[in-house]
Amino acid sequence: MKFNVLIADDEKNIRTGLGKALEIDGYAVFLAADGQEALEIIEGEEVDLVIADLRMPRLPGEELLRRVVQNYPTVPVIILTGHGTIETAVQAMRDGAYDFLTKPVSLDRLSLLAQRALSSRELVLQHRQLQQELEQHRKTSEIIGKSTAMQRLLDVIRQVAPTKASVLITGESGVGKELVADAIHRLSDRAERSLIKVHCAALSESLLESELFGHEKGAFTGAIGRKRGRFELANAGTIFLDEIGEINQSLQIKILRVLQEKEFERVGGEETVSVDVRIVSATNRDLRREIEKGAFREDLFYRLNVVNIHVPPLRERKEDIPLLVASFVKEFARENNKAVEGVDVRARSALHGYSWPGNIRELRNSIESAVVMCKGSIITLEDLPPAISQVEDGGDSVRVPLGSTMARAEREIIRANLAHHKGNKTRTAETLGIGRKTLHRKISEYGLDQE
Incomplete structure (x- = not known):
């Protein structure tokens, strides 16, 4: 530059x-x-x-x-x-x-x-x-990411969305599975219809059955009138069942029937209700292991898992951290009426070096905290939560995962040394034993100038 x-x-x-x-x-x-x-x-x-x-x-x-x-x-x-x-x-x-x-x-x-x-x-x-x-990215998707893994994921979404196939979204907690469901619905021919979301783990078994399938008047104490369930409300649209691995066997049978026959009865009712609903579900559990344990029906798994979309954890796509951080900085600066313009080199290094067990949800919360704590226009290392600021690039070492390519290892070594020298390219080149022009070329080649 x-x-x-x-x-x-x-x-x-x-x-x-x-x-x-x-x-x-x-x-x-x-x-x-x-x-x-x-x-x-x-x-x-x-x-x-x-x-x-x-x-x-x-x-x-x-x-x-x-x-x-x-x-x-x-x-x-x-x-x-x-x-x-x-x-x-x-x-x-x-x-x-x-x-x-x-x-x-x-x-x-x-x-x-x-x-x-x-x-x-x-x-x-x-x-x-x-x-x-x-x-530019948001013109085509709300899912933020330019890494190879996320580009592949977006390609799968675009291919699957226009079809009627059921989709099972898997991935750790906090990776953004709900955003994938949003994207599938938005790009489908059902986009003008409702997307109904149900968080299965948030309700008890009895309440969840009523929530999904509705109930008739008098079906149970407190049922003072007929209530339409989420499947009915999603008719001609999409229903998103989050944490599908948490539901019991009796509900699994009723959901399987909706998938197979596109019909069900309300709780306490005899009338059969027909629906045309696309089911998108998500879980952070290993459902194949749950099947082995007898906790999840194998036939339902295959019906839900016509297409599987796995969302990678943030630690496996750290190239996306700069874009995610920019998005969250903009959001929380506006929300808190603060003129925060960016993140300094040491803070960026710490954000990159952290393993993010809570994935994007944890990153979002961390940036919200940093924006609130920031005293100037640039977020510094001291503004980050202690758990993150204390890992600043692992001290005097560089961590490269086993199985990394030489290119990735070189990229991490250059990034770590740039952070150590606070962005001073002359000192970084001297430490690495390469010419300044060579360093500039490699910084551009690995996209570090954009981070």
Whole structure:
């Protein structure tokens, strides 16, 4: 990523000298002889950093700072000042300047300050890029993920959704099985009809039967009138049975009958009700093992499992964490009225290094907490819950799962060293024993620049 730096100073020798020094560091440079010219450049170009003298004709540095802070709050401003105006420079920092440099300017100090200021700017730009990618992604699906595993899952959803086949969604708790059910219904020819959701584990056996199949007046104490069940309400649409592995044998028989004959009787009733319902179910249990134990009917399993969609745990698709984090940051920043723009390198490293036993649900809760605890515009390691912040990339080691490819191992080693050096690519290249250009190529090749 090449940054654009604007230097505004009415002394030609100073602005051209600083410009050449920053060009050597790899930045694109704009030069302005006064504050007004600088403002015009900012309004017409994508400027990532402003370095401005306090004393300039037409528009002084203080006013330029005020306008940049007001209109471009994510663009850092470094103030140049003479020895006699240190107090004014300190006041400028209170007004929003990133830092100040005294004249004559130390080029080493300038290079260091520019690098630090732009590291925060880089986080903001990366977050914006993720948000744009997220918006493009959401045009086709609410399921967030660009990993190979999730792309395969989305392909299966698109293939299965238009059919009438029953679908069994499997996966650990918190992986997003309900979102898969939503996607199947939305992409089916039943999308204009109801999607009725039932969480089977949330109700007792007697209540669940009444909830699914309805009841007649007087069927049990408290049944003061006829009630239509969820299968009836889902007629011509889709019913989603979450935690299907929790239901008892008697209910399993009734659901099997709906699948086979498309009919049932309400609790306490004799009238047969016919329905046309597509059944999508989900479980975090191993139903084949439940069959062996005698807890789940084999014939029902085969009826439900015409198509199986397995949702992988988050630890197996960590490439999706940046997009998920960007989505949750946006959601909770808006909900809590906070101007949070992104996540810093150490926090990203911790999020990536954590094993996520609670999967996406745990990640979502963690980001909500981090947004609430964040004091600035960037989430830091200290803002994350302790269980996550304490694993920051495993300390001085790099964890690579057994069976990983060489490419994946190299990717993890580069990521860990970048995090250790707080994003400093020169130091990272030195540690890895490779050239800076080689590092840049590998960062781009492995998609680390987007994270």
